[in-house]
Amino acid sequence: MTGVSADASAKLPMTVVAGYLGAGKTTLINRLLAEDHGLRLLVMVNDFGAINIDADLLESRDEDTLTLTNGCACCTMGADLFMAMGDALDRRPRPDHLVIEASGVADPKRIADAGIAESEMTYGGIVTVVDGVEFPRLAEDGLIGPQVRAQAAQADLLHVSKVDPTPDALLALLAEISGASVLDSGAGDPLSPLLFAIPANPRRSAVAAVHPDYVSYSYEGPVAMTRGEIGSLIARRPQGLFRAKGRIAEEGGASWEVQVVGTQVSITRGPAIAVTRFVGIGLASNVTRGEIEDWWKAALPVPHPA
Amino acid sequence: MSDTTVFRAKKIITMDPDMPVATHVAVRDGRILAVGGADCADQWGGASHDDGLSGTVLMPGLVEGHAHMMAGAMWRYAYAGYHDRIDPDGVLWKGLADIDGVVAGLKEYGKRLGPDDPLVAWGFDPIFLPTERLNRNHLDEIDRDRPIAVMYSNFHLMCVNSKALELAGYSRETEVVGVAKGPDGEPVGELREMAAMFPVMRRLGIDFRGLSQTEPAIRSYGKVAVRAGVTTATDLFATIEDGDVETLLRVTGEDDYPLRLVPVLGAIGGSPEEIAAKALRLGERGTEKLRLGAVKLMTDGSIQGWTARVKWPGYVGGQPNGIWNTPPDMIHQLVEAMHRNGVQLHIHTNGDEASEVSMNAIEAALRKHPWSGHRHVLQHAQMMGRDQFRRAAELGIAVNLFANHIWYFGDQHAALTIGVDRARRMDAARSALDEGVVLAIHSDAPVTPMAPLFTAWCAVNRRTMSGRVLGENQRITVEEALHAITLGAARTLKMDGEIGSVSVGKRADFAILGEDPTAVDPSRLKDVPVLGTVMDGRVFRA
Numbered sequence: 001m002t003g004v005s006a007d008a009s010a011k012l013p014m015t016v017v018a019g020y021l022g023a024g025k026t027t028l029i030n031r032l033l034a035e036d037h038g039l040r041l042l043v044m045v046n047d048f049g050a051i052n053i054d055a056d057l058l059e060s061r062d063e064d065t066l067t068l069t070n071g072c073a074c075c076t077m078g079a080d081l082f083m084a085m086g087d088a089l090d091r092r093p094r095p096d097h098l099v100i101e102a103s104g105v106a107d108p109k110r111i112a113d114a115g116i117a118e119s120e121m122t123y124g125g126i127v128t129v130v131d132g133v134e135f136p137r138l139a140e141d142g143l144i145g146p147q148v149r150a151q152a153a154q155a156d157l158l159h160v161s162k163v164d165p166t167p168d169a170l171l172a173l174l175a176e177i178s179g180a181s182v183l184d185s186g187a188g189d190p191l192s193p194l195l196f197a198i199p200a201n202p203r204r205s206a207v208a209a210v211h212p213d214y215v216s217y218s219y220e221g222p223v224a225m226t227r228g229e230i231g232s233l234i235a236r237r238p239q240g241l242f243r244a245k246g247r248i249a250e251e252g253g254a255s256w257e258v259q260v261v262g263t264q265v266s267i268t269r270g271p272a273i274a275v276t277r278f279v280g281i282g283l284a285s286n287v288t289r290g291e292i293e294d295w296w297k298a299a300l301p302v303p304h305p306a
Numbered sequence: 307m308s309d310t311t312v313f314r315a316k317k318i319i320t321m322d323p324d325m326p327v328a329t330h331v332a333v334r335d336g337r338i339l340a341v342g343g344a345d346c347a348d349q350w351g352g353a354s355h356d357d358g359l360s361g362t363v364l365m366p367g368l369v370e371g372h373a374h375m376m377a378g379a380m381w382r383y384a385y386a387g388y389h390d391r392i393d394p395d396g397v398l399w400k401g402l403a404d405i406d407g408v409v410a411g412l413k414e415y416g417k418r419l420g421p422d423d424p425l426v427a428w429g430f431d432p433i434f435l436p437t438e439r440l441n442r443n444h445l446d447e448i449d450r451d452r453p454i455a456v457m458y459s460n461f462h463l464m465c466v467n468s469k470a471l472e473l474a475g476y477s478r479e480t481e482v483v484g485v486a487k488g489p490d491g492e493p494v495g496e497l498r499e500m501a502a503m504f505p506v507m508r509r510l511g512i513d514f515r516g517l518s519q520t521e522p523a524i525r526s527y528g529k530v531a532v533r534a535g536v537t538t539a540t541d542l543f544a545t546i547e548d549g550d551v552e553t554l555l556r557v558t559g560e561d562d563y564p565l566r567l568v569p570v571l572g573a574i575g576g577s578p579e580e581i582a583a584k585a586l587r588l589g590e591r592g593t594e595k596l597r598l599g600a601v602k603l604m605t606d607g608s609i610q611g612w613t614a615r616v617k618w619p620g621y622v623g624g625q626p627n628g629i630w631n632t633p634p635d636m637i638h639q640l641v642e643a644m645h646r647n648g649v650q651l652h653i654h655t656n657g658d659e660a661s662e663v664s665m666n667a668i669e670a671a672l673r674k675h676p677w678s679g680h681r682h683v684l685q686h687a688q689m690m691g692r693d694q695f696r697r698a699a700e701l702g703i704a705v706n707l708f709a710n711h712i713w714y715f716g717d718q719h720a721a722l723t724i725g726v727d728r729a730r731r732m733d734a735a736r737s738a739l740d741e742g743v744v745l746a747i748h749s750d751a752p753v754t755p756m757a758p759l760f761t762a763w764c765a766v767n768r769r770t771m772s773g774r775v776l777g778e779n780q781r782i783t784v785e786e787a788l789h790a791i792t793l794g795a796a797r798t799l800k801m802d803g804e805i806g807s808v809s810v811g812k813r814a815d816f817a818i819l820g821e822d823p824t825a826v827d828p829s830r831l832k833d834v835p836v837l838g839t840v841m842d843g844r845v846f847r848a
Contacts, residue, residue, distance in 0.1 A: 020633070021633055021635055021636060046574065046575065047575055047576045047577060047580065049576065049577045049580065063547075063548075076575055077575075078515075078545060078575060079515075079543075079545045079572055079574060079575070080514060080515055082500050082501075082504045082507070083513055083514070083515055085504065086504070086507075086508045086513075089508070104633050104636065105629070105630050105631065105632065105633045107629075109483075110499060110500065110501055111501070112501075113482065113483050113484065113499075113501030113502070114500070114501040114504050114505075116481075116482050116483075116501070117474075117480075117482040117484070117485065117501050117502050117504065117505050118504060118505045118508075119474070119475035119505065143615075143630070143634050143659075143663070144630060144633055144634060144635075146626065146627070147629060147630060147633075266481075268479075
């Protein structure tokens with residue numbers, strides 16, 4: 001997807017990392033900051049306490065921002081999360097991706113919805129970190145249970161921490177609560193291809209080389225579709241397709257931009273293009289490349305009336 | 307020898323049992339030197355006499371123990387609420403009783419704006435308007451070219467006009483939770499929750515962070531206080547950075563700044579230990595007029611939003627129990643860290659379950675780190691029962707009850723939230739006093755207007771907007787209510803050694819009243835005129 005512009009005001013994708021206290025949100029964020037993804041991430045956290053940056057990676061540090069040599073930055077968000085989001089949008093150059101560490105009791109959907117509402121942002125999904133040891137107890141807790149379950153229910157991706165592999169009983173419980181794919185704590189290293197990297201960063205195209213834990217399928221070609229056709233195609237997508245992105249041509253020179261993250265689908269108007277490009281990715285445990293390809297190709301043979 | 311001034315008043319209500327009533331008070335170096343008759347300063351070497359207040363009634367300066375600095379700076383926006391309100395400059399904004407009134411009022415306001423200014427209003431409350439919902443067509447009548455946003459009083463909703471929808475890029479193609487649409491598929495203008503409101507706020511430059519800690523905000527808050535007879539007020543969930551302290555010190559340090567300001571640090575943005583360390587650091591920078599060092603902790607939501615954590619039998623409409631803004635585990639950790647470091651806590655608890663969890667946390671901290679004078683305060687504490695007040699007394703916990711709720715939301719609470727049984731004992735000032743709990747009562751301005759005499763009226767009369775008396779057995783006397791808005795509130799701030807009564811040695815802070823609140827009929831307590839304040843012996847006219 002080289003069509004994505006690297007200009008300073010490109011749309012900012014936003015991923016929300018949710019999960020109860022101690023689930024391992026910061027561990028996940030530390031991993032994301034350290035991975036070799038070539039993206040300028042801006043990570044907003046509640047506090048720096050547990051952010052653990054290798055000294056070699058740390059360029060500078062002040063009261064509310066850590067700047068990394070790899071172009072990433074990490075800042076505290078202060079009392080007003082949404083105003084801080086506005087500050088992130090105003091940064092020049094604009095970061096490639098915004099990651100928000102939600103508080104331990106936050107309703108992640110209320111935050112992530114801003115990525116849909118704000119025309120200068122895109123929805124990057126909700127990753128809920130599930131404490132592999134404590135979750136079953138917390139989910140039944142009389143005080144906090146409903147909020148802990150809601151965080152899992154709203155997730156596009158569940159990342160189980162502290163146990164590997166995920167016990168069957170926990171998988172069954174999570175499946176009861178949430179339709180999201182489950183990523184084992186041992187799987188998915190690096191995580192960035194799944195969480196951010198469609199497209200691979202235009203400046204570093206090799207990064208998204210597919211990892212054994214993931215499958216991806218990409219298409220480039222002349223297919224053209226109407227808005228309605230795209231809508232029904234996306235509605236029929238394989239269940240394990242976690243993330244997809246494309247710019248699909250329409251007869252007459254227009255195009256449609258398609259983004260899928262978990263259950264969230266966005267189809268918006270795009271500029272005229274000659275070639276359709278599409279890429280989808282999922283967890284190897286949930287979907288095969290062939291399933292994604294078969295689904296997509298099923299859409300192709302229908303010639304569009306001129 | 308320093309100058310001494312003796313103020314003469316028609317009556318001075320001292321709140322000091324050793325001399326409950328006087329006519330003269332002598333002031334030296336901003337402090338109370340003597341109290342009594344015209345000769346009270348004679349044994350101190352005489353004084354000059356000031357008869358400028360001789361037609362008034364003086365009380366100790368009133369203390370607002372739970373309010374927010376934005377109560378002043380909100381007035382940079384138009385007021386569109388149902389109830390009459392007075393702005394910091396004394397201008398009366400008539401309540402807007404229907405949608406036509408809102409449109410006409412804002413149209414008038416728009417004439418004062420520059421051509422490129424957005425029109426932003428606050429305080430709109432549809433709960434009192436039984437007509438159709440406000441929509442973009444109403445606001446388009448005000449102006450089609452200028453973006454308009456009307457914020458609802460709960461800050462969870464707003465209504466905007468077509469221009470603002472266009473700026474945010476909201477159209478019939480928008481599929482965003484919270485962007486309400488009409489039968490024709492077009493957005494109607496109503497936006498629900500921050501995710502949907504944020505794109506409009508960003509483009510209209512609405513940023514609540516500027517409503518606190520800035521110089522205009524601090525000054526504006528001072529004006530609000532003078533009109534309410536208040537000489538000490540909290541800002542109860544403050545974000546305080548180093549630069550903010552400089553600004554606060556400079557402005558409050560001016561002789562003509564009329565308020566003792568008590569910013570209470572919000573417990574976010576760090577680990578419990580970091581927050582405690584910051585509070586201790588801030589505490590060292592305090593002055594006579596800027597008191598720092600306490601911490602505010604959120605726990606649950608609000609009762610009228612069905613987000614308060616309530617005990618059985620829950621909400622009368624069957625709504626699920628509310629939400630924790632701070633998880634119970636973290637409440638325990640924060641309470642322990644503050645308590646161990648000797649940092650006083652103000653804990654927001656609306657529902658009775660939140661009060662219980664907070665008291666559990668304080669009790670656990672006390673068992674580990676005995677501290678008999680902690681005086682942590684449960685703020686709002688609206689649903690506490692008599693058993694909980696007894697436990698609070700045992701643990702040395704004070705309460706600051708949201709008495710204004712009885713009038714503003716009491717009918718709703720009886721009918722729609724917790725039902726009539728518990729609504730009758732909401733904000734149970736009688737129970738608190740009977741059980742020996744240190745009691746304050748508050749406005750939570752700007753949620754309701756800062757006006758301690760009105761707050762006292764609520765606790766004394768317990769009348770709702772519909773006129774019913776909600777829980778007659780929880781009413782307190784005028785004297786008890788006046789205590790709660792002076793010495794009681796001062797005790798919750800650990801400032802009762804300096805303020806809260808007209809006693810020798812305390813600061814010369816007074817409320818200047820046009821009538822005697824102990825002589826008027828209790829049903830008229832809210833109507834006693836506030837003429838201004840005296841701060842450190844200096845007179846500020848409202």
